[in-house]
Amino acid sequence: MTFEPSAVAPRPTAPTTPRRSVVALFLLPWLLLSILGALWALATPIGGSPDEPAHVVKAASVVRGELLPATMIAEGGVLHAPAVFADEFEQGCFAFYPDIPASCAPAFTGDPSEIVETHSAASLYNPVYYWLVGWPSLALPDVNGIFAMRIVSAVLTSFFLAACFWMIGSWRTRRVPSLGVLVAITPMALYLMGTVNPNALEFTGGLAMFAGMLSIVLEPNPKLLGSRLAIVVVAAALVSNTRGISPLWVAVLLVLPLILLTLRELGALFKRPSVIISVLLIVITAVFSIWWTLKSNSLGTGPSTAPETTPTSHGVGLSPIEGFFGLLGDFYLQLRQMIGILGWLDTTLHPVVYLAWYAFMLVLVAGVAIFVRGRKLVFLIALAAAFFLLPPLIQAFYVTKGGFIWQGRYTLILLMPLLLGMAACIAASPRFLRWVAGVRAHRASVLLTVLGIGMGAAWAVGIAYGFITTMHRFTSGYASVWGAMLEPGAWAPPLGTVLTIVLFALAAAAFAANIVIAGRDRRPPAAALSSAPAASPAPVQY
Numbered sequence: 001m002t003f004e005p006s007a008v009a010p011r012p013t014a015p016t017t018p019r020r021s022v023v024a025l026f027l028l029p030w031l032l033l034s035i036l037g038a039l040w041a042l043a044t045p046i047g048g049s050p051d052e053p054a055h056v057v058k059a060a061s062v063v064r065g066e067l068l069p070a071t072m073i074a075e076g077g078v079l080h081a082p083a084v085f086a087d088e089f090e091q092g093c094f095a096f097y098p099d100i101p102a103s104c105a106p107a108f109t110g111d112p113s114e115i116v117e118t119h120s121a122a123s124l125y126n127p128v129y130y131w132l133v134g135w136p137s138l139a140l141p142d143v144n145g146i147f148a149m150r151i152v153s154a155v156l157t158s159f160f161l162a163a164c165f166w167m168i169g170s171w172r173t174r175r176v177p178s179l180g181v182l183v184a185i186t187p188m189a190l191y192l193m194g195t196v197n198p199n200a201l202e203f204t205g206g207l208a209m210f211a212g213m214l215s216i217v218l219e220p221n222p223k224l225l226g227s228r229l230a231i232v233v234v235a236a237a238l239v240s241n242t243r244g245i246s247p248l249w250v251a252v253l254l255v256l257p258l259i260l261l262t263l264r265e266l267g268a269l270f271k272r273p274s275v276i277i278s279v280l281l282i283v284i285t286a287v288f289s290i291w292w293t294l295k296s297n298s299l300g301t302g303p304s305t306a307p308e309t310t311p312t313s314h315g316v317g318l319s320p321i322e323g324f325f326g327l328l329g330d331f332y333l334q335l336r337q338m339i340g341i342l343g344w345l346d347t348t349l350h351p352v353v354y355l356a357w358y359a360f361m362l363v364l365v366a367g368v369a370i371f372v373r374g375r376k377l378v379f380l381i382a383l384a385a386a387f388f389l390l391p392p393l394i395q396a397f398y399v400t401k402g403g404f405i406w407q408g409r410y411t412l413i414l415l416m417p418l419l420l421g422m423a424a425c426i427a428a429s430p431r432f433l434r435w436v437a438g439v440r441a442h443r444a445s446v447l448l449t450v451l452g453i454g455m456g457a458a459w460a461v462g463i464a465y466g467f468i469t470t471m472h473r474f475t476s477g478y479a480s481v482w483g484a485m486l487e488p489g490a491w492a493p494p495l496g497t498v499l500t501i502v503l504f505a506l507a508a509a510a511f512a513a514n515i516v517i518a519g520r521d522r523r524p525p526a527a528a529l530s531s532a533p534a535a536s537p538a539p540v541q542y
Contacts, residue, residue: 024518025169030162032511033185033193037154039504040194040467043493045102045474046146047091049195050344050409056146056196057120059134060085062127064115068296069123077123082141084112095344098478103491113141124298126289128241129198132156147494149196157193157200160208161185163231164420165515167215170224173427173436175448176367178519179455180423181207182512183360184416187340187349187466188409198242203412205242206253209235210417213257214424216269229278237285239413244293245394247286249413252386254282259379315403323399327392327406334391337408338415340466345407347473349466356462360455364422371432376425383421387414449520456516464505471501 047053060081069077091105133156136148161181168177184207192200212232216225236254240247258266269275293299315326327334339357340349368380391414395406426432436444475491476484484490485497493500 021169021518022166024514026162026166028514028518029165029511030158032507032514033158033161033190034155035507036190036463036504036511037158037193038151039495039500039507040191041147041150041154042495043467043471043474043500043504044150044191044195045091045094045105045491045493046143047088047095047105048102048343048474049192049197050407051122052196053088053092054120054122055130055198056085056088056149057081057118058122058125059130059149059196060137060145061120061123062130063134063138067127069120072123073119075119076121077119079118079120079123080115081118082112082137082145083110083114083116084108084142085137085146086116086118088146089118092344094474096346098343098346098473099480101477101480101491102474103489108143112143124296125198125243126241126292126298128238129201132201132238133196146196150194153196153200154194157204160201160204160235163208163235164211165519167211167228167231168519170215170221171219171427173433173521175452175519175521176427176432177420177423178515179452180364180420181211182456182459182515183357183364183423184419185459185463186338186357186412186415187353187463188338188342189412189416190463191340191342191466191470192409192412199409199412202239202242202246202249203416205235205239206249206413207416207420208232209239209250210253210257211420213254214260214421217257217260217265218424218428225272226274229274233278233281236282240282240286240289241292244289244299246413247289248390250282250286252390252414253417256379256382256386259382260375315399316401318399318403320396320399323404324392324396326399326404327395328388330404331388334406334408334411338412341408342466342470343473347470347478349469353462353466353469356458360458361419363451363455364419364426367426367432368422371429371435372422372425373429373431376429380418380421380425383414383418387411387418390414452516452519456512460505460508460512463508467504467508468501471497 054076057079061079064081066079069079071078087108093104093106094100094102133149133153136152137145139145140148164181165178168174168181171177189200189203193204209232212228212235215228216232232254236250240250261269270279315323318326336348336354337345339354341347342349368377372380391406391411395404398405436448438444471493472478472480472482472485475497476487490497495503
């Protein structure tokens, strides 16, 4: 239904996704991403991922009915959980020491299911994520329960990334946006998806919510509005309730895409009852998150979630200005962490992996500079400003009492939407559409095909290389020769070192190939050009 005068030609609606594309653009990506996340879950030793001991104890206690601790100690809130989950705190002998393999961890002794008193620095956190991933611990109160919780988290977070590809599948031009999502899945993002950590749900849900908003404002379709709103609402509700600061990210990622609409288009959108109901649901879930944060004071406490060997935070006592510019000046390290400094920030990847992601980002920046103008460019500038400035602002408020606590992985919630936003605006730009449909359309198509294949191959190699590097660090130590990974005394994941690496490499290649092939534009360039938005304001159909 059109809400503007018929004298103005309506903007053509985006095509719907064929049913056969649901397999290629949703089910298969979900399956392959789940496999990648599950393999990383198995390849990470107990106690080998950042903050996981605290989150495992929190999850095990929440699903057993303990939502908040009765008392607080220096290490966090006192909680009760099966002994094997509390023992994860004792497995961190290799944390922060990349040359020490995971085989140093002592074997657990005793009854793994015995409920013991323990602690967690995450004890005051919102329980929603922990309900979603903690239930396997009820059936598996042993070390297998930790692996099971990781795998559940991998499947849950993979769903939201797959939802991004599914929504993009209904766009008129989907090749570049699909590659944007692929680039957004950095080694760090995929690694965290295979751990028990609400950070992973925050950035994957945030990206799905953002992709839904871009679908609504850039590719309006009344037949798809309901499903898009459903994804936005569910993702926003979960993201709001991951961490205390998460409602801020929800607000940023929901509001900024509205810059792409004119006032008439914005009014037409908010006249829809389904949109009004969706906004109310999002506000209710955000209010619950804020209420929980204020009630529990989870942002007012900041004990360490790391093993006792954790270096203390530096910067305590600095002024907010020093905290702001200190983190801003540390941007290069933060960016490397977003791409992948794994383990307890102790496992750097090969320089070629970082260079590959820098190249991916530069390609998108160059595309924006060449093709994007007007309202879309304003939107991207606002999105980039949020990415660069919001983390330093948050750090500025915390630095005096807590020091520099911000890690690059916390900014993935902004980096991933920025990469997708750049790709989406390039694909929707009239300049880009004229280029792919012009007199040299065939040359443009070949160039995009080569670019897609190159980026897909580089992504698969980079992800696999990052995985093997991390396995090397855990099995025999970062400084050891590669062959030491296979020696009898080396630590090994449940499936064995060689089989785990082979399965991961195959899954990474299959995923990248599927995105490159299934993400090709369905329509010929001329059709894409004819459906490009008009230069003058036009009504949007929802």
